[in-house]
Amino acid sequence: MFDLIFKNACIIDGTGKPPFYGDLAIKDNIIVDRGKNLGSAKNVIDAEGKFLTPGFIDTHTHYDAQLTWDPWALPSPCLGVTTLFIGNCGFTIAPCKPEHRDLTLRNLTNVEGMSLEALRQGVEWNFETFPEYLNYLEQRGLGPNIAAYIGHSSIRVYAMGEEATNRSANQDEIKIMQDIVHESMTCGAIGFATSTFEGHNGENGIPMPSRLAEHKEMISLIKSMSLSGRGVFMLTKGLDTPIKTIKDWMQGTNRPAVVAALLHNPMFPNAMDKQVQSIKNATDEGIEMWGQVSCRPLTMEFTMKSPYLFEGFSSWKIAMQAANEEKYAEVLKSTELRQNMKEELADPKRVRLFNDNWDEVIVRTVKNDKYNKFEGKNLKQIASEEGMHAFDWLLDHALSEGGMETEFIVYLLNKDKSAVGRLLKSENTTISLSDAGAHQTFFCDAGYGLYMLDNWVKKSNLMSIEEAVYRLTGKQADIYRIDQRGRLVPGQYADILLIDKDKVGVTEPYKVNDLPGGAVRLTVDSIGLDGVWINGKRVVQNGSLVDRKNLSGHLIRAFHA
Template sequence: MYDLVIKNANIIDGSGGPSFAGELAVQNGRIAALGDNLGSAKETIDAEEFSLAPGIIDLHTHFDAQLTWDPYATPSNRLGVTTVVIGNCGFTIAPCKPEHRDRTLRNLTHVEGMSLDAMKAGIDWDFVTFADYLNSLEKRGMVPNVAAFCGHSSVRTWVLGDEASDRAATKSEVAEMKKLVREAMDAGACGFASSTLEQHNGENGVPMPSRLADDHEMMELTGVLGEVGKGTFMLTKGMTSTIPWLESIAAHSGRPVMIAAMFVDPGNPERVFDENAQISEARGRGRELWSQVGCFPLGMEFTLGHPYPLEALIAWHPAIEAEGSEEFKKILRDTSFRQGLKDEMQTTGVPNRFSSKNWDHMTIMEVHKAEHRKFIGKKVGHLARDSGEDPWDWFLDFGLADELKTLFDVRLFNVDEERVADLLRYEYGAIALSDAGAHLSFLCDAGFGLHLMGHWARDKEKISLEKAVEALTSRPADIYRIKDRGRLVEGAWADLMLFDPNTVARGNKERVNDLPTGASRIDTPAIGLKGVWVNGVRTVNDNWNLQDCGKPGQLLRDFVDLS
């Protein structure tokens, strides 16, 4: 007798092949059988012809801190995600010497928009090394499965301390870092993650440590993956990291390279397609490069009090460095500061930047002063045009007049849906980039999988539902060598998602206050999701409630290539 049989299901097995009607049986956390009339079980569920698919594997999350107090990885599991990969961009919390904890959290607060108070209240620092951290997570337990990257910025901070964000490393420091990466790989990291992205700044605008690495350091640290013969190098790349350079890393290490963040930039829409063409060429030479793309417009809510989307602009730097809000306001009023911003917007070929095209996608969501209410719902670009002002002047004057409290929503990338559809069809693309666990007060893209199935497969018909499921399940599993997951086949772990293909979607944004100390975050409810199972245990029921399910997730440590 099986533990569970789900009957009367439309099975989408994750392979990309056509769906079929049938039953699925679970025994001891694994899929025991697929077929018809599988017989009796301790529990039988009628799927009512809804679609049964593998759970979503989210390759790009930042749950490193949150998982130490929230085993659910909220809200991802409730959005169909059964495996999360953490440590992306190299922003991790281990290894971390006790004297570097405060600095690490302050940097995370800035670069990933996490609440410092929530992290301070939430994290129980019962770990120092990367191996300790994995053991600590495993001991605490979690609802989804977790795979963890070894993070470059943490490794660098361990070795260089306060100088990690200031300078290149010496030969002996690089050797010490290599040792840490090797230890992390031995402990069960899924690879090594880093960032060279110009927006990635820590407290007071200092670059995140990995941005100070020179070529030698990058080659040596990624080379460890080649030495141990496993793991993926994940990079969120800035303007200096070209595809040929990434190909040279892949050639040197012999390991896969996952390249984020490949968005359609309204300031230079062709760039991502040119880079994907270079990736295809590298593929022809046998290098395993992957292009990590998003299936949603990257939007953020922000105020001038914490203007994350603007901080990538070089000309914005004086504002980041301002001490206190009076000095900050003075800088925003300064005409030469504003001229610098206007000039920088005219510069072409600067990737991943806030660009002049963004003004028409920047909406006023909430205002502080009553007399400004008439502007709610309007676009900054339109308002500036109507008043005959430069958008920077209109925007900054308005924000100052509203005491820096106006809530803006800006769509930065992936605004042109037709081009996004082209990205989604790219053969070496990996659809991810949810950034779940980060930027909690600005955005919530943890429901990217539901959006892919609902918006792109059903509503826009740009991809078949079977291919959408494949992109969310077996493909990410194969790229990161996650064994026995991502497919509904006999013997695989029973990570499952049951949904109604006619309604599946991510719901509208809402603000909730459930972080430690009551800090707020944006949430998007799941629509049409009927159930989620992790290792055979139901974690979300058909009313979209979390079950009292225990902690069925596993800490994944085995990422060896399948030969």
């Protein structure tokens, strides 16, 4: 007698092979059989007219802090994600000494756009070390399955204190960090994550600690990871970290490297194709490498209180350093800042988030009724109507009454269909970058998996549904060496999605204020996702959680080599 049988499903099993009709049987939390007439079960689900697929494996999220108050990592499981990775880019909350807690939260506020109030109210500091953090999550319980990176910026602050953000590490400090990486790998980290990306800045624009690491520090820490014989090196790379450098770092480790974030930029139409080619070359030469790409256009909603799109600009640093609102307003007035920013914006040498394309910045909603006429218009239009540079208009507007509250949306990257299609189809890329749990007031891409099936399979016909499902599930499990997940075959954990064959996707984003202290986040709902099972337990029905207390997720600690 099985616990559960899905009958007459159109099974897309995550191996990449074409869909087929059949039944799937589950006992306890494991898929035990598939085929026809399998026998009886306590619970039978008629899956006629539905796809049955493995749950999505979201390899790039930032739920590290949220998981301490929300074991479900909402909204991801409601959007078909059954396994997710935390600690990406090296921004973790463990290890963390008590005296560095507030610094850690203030950095997260800036680098990952999280509400400081929500973090201060929400984070449960029941741990200091990384093993303690994992034990805490496991004992408290988890909605989805979680795998965690040990994060470079956190271990740097642990070893060096506040100086982690302003100097290179000495040999003793590197040794402390190496020991932490080793300990973390032994207790179940999925790998070691870091960032050299110029847009990753903590409080007051101070670079995130990992950006200060010299080559020898990087090499030492990657080596520590590899000593365990397991582990993935994850890097969000900056302009000064070419693929060749990463290749040098990985030399002799026999471990894979995952490189983020390969987003298409119209100013440099072939830059990402070249990176993918370098990644392919490295892999062909024996250094396994994967490019992390996104199936979503990168859009951001923002106000001028915290315009993330400018943070990669060196001229904007002075604005990020402003200690309070008054000082910030003064900086926005300064002609020097405006001049420098305009020059930097006009200089197309460097790849970055925003490239002077003001027609992609749109006024969404205004607070002050006086400005109603601007709603829905882009800044290029407005600037030409007002006879001024768009950047001046933006800053003047911010300084006017209620202007700091005006909400903008900007289409930053990854908009070109054929270019993004090439990245998604490459053999050397991995589809990810939802950034779920971060930037929650700017965008919500947690539903990227359903969007992939809707936009790139149904609407654009870029690839077959079995290929898309494979890339979102089985291929992820393979790249990251996760056992028994990512495929609907006997012996695997029952992480399963039941999806309407005719309609699948996500809604437009909308706001909810359910973060600690009532802070706002953007979220989306699923379309056509009838059910989600995690380790054999049904956790989502018609888009909503079945029972918040039903924490069936596992902390994944074992990975193969």
